[in-house]
Amino acid sequence: MNEPNLRYEPRQGVAFDETSDMHRLSTLAAEGWRLIGFKGLRYVLEPAPPEQLIFALDYMYEPDEEYIALSRASGWERVVTMDGLIHVFRAAPGTPTMFSTTESQQKLQRVHRRLLVPVIVSTVVTVLVWWAMVQWGQPWRAQREPQWLLLVGTLGMFGAVVAVQTLFVYTFMPWLAYRLRGWRGPGQVVLSSMRIVIPLVTVVAFLWLMVW
Amino acid sequence: MSRRAALSNGELNDSQFYILAALVVPRHGYAVMQLLMDVPDQITHVGPATLYTTLHQLVEAGLLERCASEGVSKVYVITQEGRRRLVNEIARKQAMVEFAQRAMEGRTHHE
CATH class of the missing domain: 1.20.1300 (3 helical TM bundles of succinate and fumarate reductases)
Structure with a gap:
């Protein structure tokens, strides 16, 4: 059952190309919708004050706390995790990438x-x-x-x-x-x-x- | 392709190279990241996800070892094998740069 006041946004499928999903999350954050989780093939969002944010997605199977701590220290806050594998992070616009300029294919x-x-x-x-x-x-x-x-x-x-x-x-x-x-x-x-x-x-x- | 295999061709990618070099002395992950941010004219940005993955890869390949923990942050240091690979890589990169510089100056190897 869908909760009232929550918004369910279909996922495009991050396996194919996550960039459009991440841009969509940025647009929704600016419109006052905060990502709080996944439900099946949908993102779950709740009303929140509008924020300018950028999003990134990483695949890491059950990482330890060091992963989260390093990300936080460089401006990337983990928002949600799915199946212990897919992690969505958010950061202020202009934060340098979570990955590197040359090895972005590693996560794939x-x-x-x-x-x-x-x-x-x-x-x-x-x-x-x-x-x-x-x-x-x-x-x-x-x-x-x-x-x-x-x-x-x-x-x-x-x-x-x-x-x-x-x-x-x-x-x-x-x-x-x-x-x-x-x-x-x-x-x-x-x-x-x-x-x-x-x-x-x-x-x-x-x-x-x-x-x- | 295992992670070990990914490293066994003898070449280190840019992130692996920077991280190994930063860990010639023991440091925790965050300190490595700060050090790499301070490299002047650095072309390669090493973000937290790449840093975390690369640290694990290099430990698995026996080029780094964890020597302590400071809270959630672990302290890493280069191993003997890691040092050997780093020295080889420095020599390889130096040879590459020298070759390119000679070429740019219009000199060939045999002159």
């Missing part, structure tokens, strides 16, 4: 490595679920079970497919986004099309499997 390498195992797991699970459906789904449907059981079974299978595809998209897509970063032009086109292609292929494949 860190998170990229962390995503590799989830990507492999979700790919294997996706393949297994599809394989199981092809293997058992068809013979089962051919047995001419009662209509209601058929309906429940089909819905159940569709639910399973949506679940694994969602898992796959949320691990594979950020991973792909990091892989393609720096290859901006064609990379972005591939990414945008994947957002449409994956759900479309899922639905078509499922319908084909059920009707065939």
Whole structure:
């Protein structure tokens, strides 16, 4: 349930490009909205006196207090942390970057490595679920079970497919986004099309499997 | 690519170089940051996120060690291996600069 007086702002997806999200947070701070957390794929903001602030995002898995202390000492205050990995910081305009002028890609390498195992797991699970459906789904449907059981079974299978595809998209897509970063032009086109292609292929494949 | 592998090609990136050099004497992280801010004409800015990550990388690679804690801030110092790598890197950078300077002055290596 959404709390009254709070504002929920959709996240663009920091895996793809966090700069637009960070600019958005600056604009919202200037309009009198303070970031207080994340909820699902949305930022949660509360009314606050308008402030001129800049925001930065870093990936660091469960850092110790030294990380926060060093950031604070250089003008960057941590606002929120998500999953112990994604940290949003705020600072006064003009504060030098949290990163360095030459090694800004370091944080991407860190998170990229962390995503590799989830990507492999979700790919294997996706393949297994599809394989199981092809293997058992068809013979089962051919047995001419009662209509209601058929309906429940089909819905159940569709639910399973949506679940694994969602898992796959949320691990594979950020991973792909990091892989393609720096290859901006064609990379972005591939990414945008994947957002449409994956759900479309899922639905078509499922319908084909059920009707065939 | 492991962090160790990232460092094992023998070259140090600018942040690693500055941080190793700053830790020839023991210092805590914040002191390193202040020291680097005071470098005149410094082109490379080392921010807190880069500093934290690089300190951890260099400790993991055995080029730095933690020798004490002052509250939340830990004290770091260069190891023997770190010193060896720093000396190599200084020589490498010096050779690069000398080559470029000779070239700019119109002199080649064999003259």
